[in-house]
Amino acid sequence: MTKKQKKMLIRIIIAAVLLIALNFIPVKGILRMILFLIPYLVIGYDILKKAGKGILNRQVFDENFLMAVATIGAIAIAIYDRSGNFNEAVAVMLFYQIGELFQSYAVGKSRRNISELMDIRPDYANIEQDGKLERVDPDEVEIGTVIVVQPGEKVPIDGIVIEGTSTLNTSALTGESLPRETKVGDEIISGCINMTGVLKIRTIKEFGESTVSKILELVENSTSRKSRSEDFISKFAKYYTPAVCYGALALAILPPLVRMLAMGAAPQWDMWIYRALTFLVISCPCALVISIPLSFFAGIGGASHEGVLVKGSNYLEAMSQTKYVVFDKTGTLTKGVFEVNGVHHSEMEEEKLLEYAALAESASSHPISRSIQRAYGKEIDRTRVSEIEEISGNGVTAKVDGKLVAAGNDKLMKRLGITPIACHSAGTIIHIAIDGKYMGHILISDVEKPTSKEAIRALKSAGIEKTVMLTGDAKRVADQVAEKLGLDEVYSELLPSDKVAQVERLLAEKPEKAKLAFVGDGINDAPVLGRADIGIAMGAMGSDAAIEAADVVLMDDDPLKIVKAIKISKKCIRIVYQNIIFALTIKAICLILGAIGIANMWVAIFADVGVMVIAVLNAIRALYVKNL
Structure with missing residues (x-):
């Protein structure tokens, strides 16, 4: 709990204890009213203050105004009919504040997933100077600077490892708890936590352009882009609240006037004003105004915890x-990495054919050539290779151990007057010929x-x-x-x-x-x-x-996360529609019952606070997306 939430909880406990105790004290009249005003003000002073500010700022119609009018009216009725029943006024304010505390806690819970992601923001970067590590602001680190990341520290800026090996914890970025190994030459993104060895990293971006900054910017801006459902609720509340206020006013005035003028009977002002105040409490749109944005916020928080960043x-x-x-x-x-997937139709041992191809391709930096060299897996002895010629768009020829080796595509074979064996496999085909004789081909493809x-x-x-x-x-x-x-x-x-x-x-x-x-x-x-x-x-x-x-960013490049994102969105929208239908249905029924005098202030409390608590409980289900 936050300090503010703890303070509210103390106020709720004090007001609840006073309310119960006062019902056992046999006092009447003005003293009873003064005593009940103590728990009323303890629990409701901030609501009255906000309602007053709203009136002064000409922004009258909100839930604070509804609560203030309803509870002050309930106190006025208790004074008017001399019943001394101030319980309802205090109870309405008390349960409203309980609902607000519950909603605040639920929002805090959904924020926690996003705040965990926010924890990836690094506080400093280490730069080695005169044999000592100096901590500097990541914003001050220029591109190409060598930074040192020690075990337990966050990687502050994107870069390439130039010294050291380590294991990285990327769970804050990807939602996956599996550690990742990193070594010299690997690109490393900011936001990871270095778990084991000391790493020296040459930065390739400024802090403002690094991965961690981009992620934080996406998350911070995610709540500014509202959905159509949220826009609907905002517009609905804008017209709904004044409409029910005028409706309550009409309910308090018109029936008594009709009864008095048309029927000549006593107007029964207290009964109709009480119904109007009950009508106001029931009509409070808290359940919708709070639960709908909370549902989306919880959905975005749950998704971010799984490594899916949704921008709004x-x-x-x-x-x-x-x-x-x-x-x-x-x-x-696919991985976007070329790999040797097979050596086919070979007239010699596959390993020997791959060795000749790797030696012939040893001077080339082409990704295809590098994939052959990686597949060979041994140190290349360049003294065995001579007369290397790279033919653009065709391949290479070279003398390997005194033998003329040609490695390339169909065009190269045709150029050398050699007939290759056709291959219909998916991928790039590198044909190999030695001393003018076709020896086989190597299949290289991008791996799914x-x-x-x-x-x-x-x-x-x-x-x-x-x-x-x-x-x-x-x-x-x-x-x-x-x-x-x-x-x-x-x-x-x-x-x-x-x-x-x-x-x-x-x-x-x-x-x-x-x-x-x-x-x-x-x-x-x-x-x-x-x-x-x-x-x-x-x-x-x-x-x-x-x-x-x-609009959506998957932090670990796993296509399965697309399915996860769609399932999260569908769950979130189901919850939103459930809350809209539930809240509107219950309120409509209770409003009708309140207007005809069947529902009292306790039913009104359920229609307001009870419905809000149920809707908020339903909304925070959007946080739990692990097993989707």
Whole structure:
């Protein structure tokens, strides 16, 4: 509990004890009223103060005004009819404040998930000077500076490890508790906690542009974008509150006047004023005004705890209506890392063929060449290689142990007058020839993420009608990946502008109320992310432009998190509609009962505070998303 909440709890306890005790003290008249005013003011002075300020600022109609009028009116009736029944006035204020305390605690609970994420903000960065570590403000660290991160410290700025190995705790960023190993040459993002070894990191971004700053900015701004449901409730309360105030006034005045003027009977002012005050307490829109934003806030908090950052409740609402999910391929459904997947049709041992290819490719920095060298896995002896010639768009030739080795595509084989064996596997084919004789080929392909196939299947189970993949890759490669993962449609050999055109076409053909989500990670995906109804960016390895353009950011690049995000959004929207229907139904019934005199002030307390507590309890269920 916060200091403010503890103070309120003490006031509630004091007022409750005084209220109970006063009912056992046999006093009447003015002394009884004065004694009951003590717990009334203890529990309600701030409500009266806020109501007074609202009247002075010409912002009269709010819940504070309703509570003040209802309770002061109840005291006035008790004085007028000499019943001495001041219990209701104190009880209404007491239970209202209990409801407010409960709501404050619930908001604090949902904020905790986001505040845990906020805890990733680093307080300092270590810079080594004259053999000593000096702590500086992360904002003062320039790009290219070497910083030192010791065990237990947060990584303050994005960079590349230049010395040391360690294990990183990334749970604050990704929601996953599994530690990640890091070594020299690895890129490291800010916000992680260094768990074991000392790391020296060369910064590649300024603090304001680093991952941790971007995340904090996204979360801090998330509550500023309201959903249609929240806008509806805000507008509803704006017109609803004055309407019920005027309705209560009419209920207090018109029936007694009609009774007196038309029927010639006694007006019974006290009875009708009491009904009007009951009507006011029942009508208080707290349950809606509090629980609806709280539901979205809890949904965003629960999602952030799972490593899904939603930039606003409007995107959370839109995500619940998603029917089409469109994917980029490289880095989204696949790892974006080339690996040797096989050595085929070899006239010699596969290991020996891979060795000749790695030696021939040893001077090239091309990703394909590097993947062959990694697959070879041994230190390359450059003294065995001579006469290296790289032929642009074809491949390389080189003398290895005195033998002429050619490694490249179909064009290179054709150029050398060698007939390669056709391969229909998805990926890049590197043909190998030695001394003019074809020896076999190496298959290199981008590897699917281990959860991609499961994610596509889970999306369909979650109600997604169409899954589509857009890629710049060759048709043969794209088709095989799409078939393997179970995608509905695939479009290949696309430029960034072509991807936008495809998304425009899909937006035009989808049902009007259905939403289209695009998932991407690269800088060339930014235009499509901005054009889709919901843009989802892979945040851990995604580009800054993609994260900036997206509406939802997945912090660990796991496609399964898309399913998690959609399920969270659907749960949140279900809770919102449950609260709206429940609160309006109960209030409508109680308002009618109050107007005809069946419901008393105790029923009014339930209709206000009871309904609010139930709605808030329902709202905080949006926090619990672990098992979705």
